[in-house]
Amino acid sequence: MSERDTAASGSEDAGAVADSSAEPSPIKAVPLRHPGRWFAAVIILALVALFVYGAATNHAYRWDIYWKYLFDSRIESGVLITLELTVLAMAIGVVLGVVLAVMRLSPNPVLRSVAWVYLWIFRGTPVYVQLVFWGLFPSLYKIIDLGVPFGPQLLHLNIQDWRTPFLFAMIGLGLNEAGYMAEIVRAGINSVGEGQREASLALGMSWGQTMRRTVLPQAMRVIIPPTGNELISMLKTSSLVAAIPLTTDLYGRARDIYAVNLLPIPLLLVAATWYLVITSILMIGQHYLERYYSRGASRQLTAKQLRALAAAQLEVGK
Numbered sequence: 001m002s003e004r005d006t007a008a009s010g011s012e013d014a015g016a017v018a019d020s021s022a023e024p025s026p027i028k029a030v031p032l033r034h035p036g037r038w039f040a041a042v043i044i045l046a047l048v049a050l051f052v053y054g055a056a057t058n059h060a061y062r063w064d065i066y067w068k069y070l071f072d073s074r075i076e077s078g079v080l081i082t083l084e085l086t087v088l089a090m091a092i093g094v095v096l097g098v099v100l101a102v103m104r105l106s107p108n109p110v111l112r113s114v115a116w117v118y119l120w121i122f123r124g125t126p127v128y129v130q131l132v133f134w135g136l137f138p139s140l141y142k143i144i145d146l147g148v149p150f151g152p153q154l155l156h157l158n159i160q161d162w163r164t165p166f167l168f169a170m171i172g173l174g175l176n177e178a179g180y181m182a183e184i185v186r187a188g189i190n191s192v193g194e195g196q197r198e199a200s201l202a203l204g205m206s207w208g209q210t211m212r213r214t215v216l217p218q219a220m221r222v223i224i225p226p227t228g229n230e231l232i233s234m235l236k237t238s239s240l241v242a243a244i245p246l247t248t249d250l251y252g253r254a255r256d257i258y259a260v261n262l263l264p265i266p267l268l269l270v271a272a273t274w275y276l277v278i279t280s281i282l283m284i285g286q287h288y289l290e291r292y293y294s295r296g297a298s299r300q301l302t303a304k305q306l307r308a309l310a311a312a313q314l315e316v317g318k
Contacts, residue, residue, distance in 0.1 A: 065266035069257060070273065078253030079274050085170055085249060086235045092174025093234070094227070097181025102211055104186055115182065122179035127172075131243040134172035135165070165246035173241070177234060184226045188219030228286030232279050239271075250274055 055061055069075060103115035122130070192215045200210040239251040247256055251271050258267040 060265060061269070062263055062266040065261070065263050066269050069254075069267060069270050072257075072270075074253045074257065075250065075270060075274065078248060078250040079278070081166070081248045082235065082238050082250040083278070085166065085173070085238050085241070086231070088170045089173035089177060089238070090231050090234050092170070093177025093181045093230070096174070096178035098185050098216075100178060100182035101185035101189060104182065105189060105211075107207070119179045119182060122176050127176045127237060128240050128243050130176055131169065131172045131240055134168040135244040137168060165241070165244040166248070169238075169241040169244050169246045172244070173234065173237065177230065180230060181227070184230070185219070185223055188221075188223035189215050191222045192218045225286070225290050228282070228289065232282050232286075235278060235282065236275060239275075 056063070100115045100118060103111040104119075106112060189211070196214050196218065197210050200214040201207075205213065238249055241249055242252060242255070246252060254267040254271040258264040261267075
């Protein structure tokens with residue numbers, strides 16, 4: 001064999017090795033077709049279009065009255081009262097719920113028993129019944145005196161001066177919410193590993209310091225999502241304060257208006273629209289708050305983390 005033939009055969013062997021080491025051509029994947037999804041989507045869109053057309057052409061909805069009162073000053077003042085009631089009642093529920101959750105997990109049997117009885121009462125009775133009770137509270141207790149028996153009087157409360165439906169609505173909703181927030185906080189605390197508490201106790205922390213400094217901050221990732229749901233639920237539950245009775249909230253204002261013009265349907269749509277707008281805003285805030293507290297819980301990197309990782313790799317490669 002000549003040197004030329006040997007060189008040719010060597011080049012062919014090298015090309016074969018290069019071809020075998022090269023990456024295979026990408027696979028052309030064809031996505032699986034789902035005709036049933038398109039069929040269901042068409043049916044749903046058709047039904048929605050029929051409903052919207054029927055509602056728009058149905059005179060009983062009285063859309064002229066709807067647009068007239070949608071931004072009425074009385075409705076807007078009712079929206080503000082509803083927001084104030086929701087925020088204040090939720091604040092009471094969260095603070096008292098944390099206290100009750102810590103009491104339920106306390107080694108003190110008296111505190112555990114008191115917390116259990118509270119949850120049994122406020123979670124076992126309907127919130128509407130509780131609000132009716134709070135509306136009748138001034139009839140049950142006219143004056144409350146607190147002091148030392150046969151000694152000085154420390155506190156004197158004239159309940160008859162508290163004839164403010166907003167105050168009793170806030171107390172009633174807040175105390176009821178505390179029963180549910182206590183279980184949410186307790187679940188969040190139990191989600192923290194027992195080793196965290198043992199490590200804190202080994203460092204010389206008391207039980208209260210362990211809860212405040214170690215357990216509760218880590219439990220926020222579990223507590224935040226259901227708390228956002230409870231806030232949205234509180235906004236809608238505030239419409240039950242008619243049992244107090246409180247008539248200055250959003251639903252109360254709409255009810256007062258349609259009691260005069262005898263057109264309940266458009267006014268109920270006005271109230272529902274405002275409730276839907278507020279809950280939508282709260283849901284957006286809940287989404288970002290959940291994403292903030294869930295950092296590190298998932299292995300999937302965010303876009304910002306991916307950019308930082310790419311920049312670090314470029315720096316290492318230089």
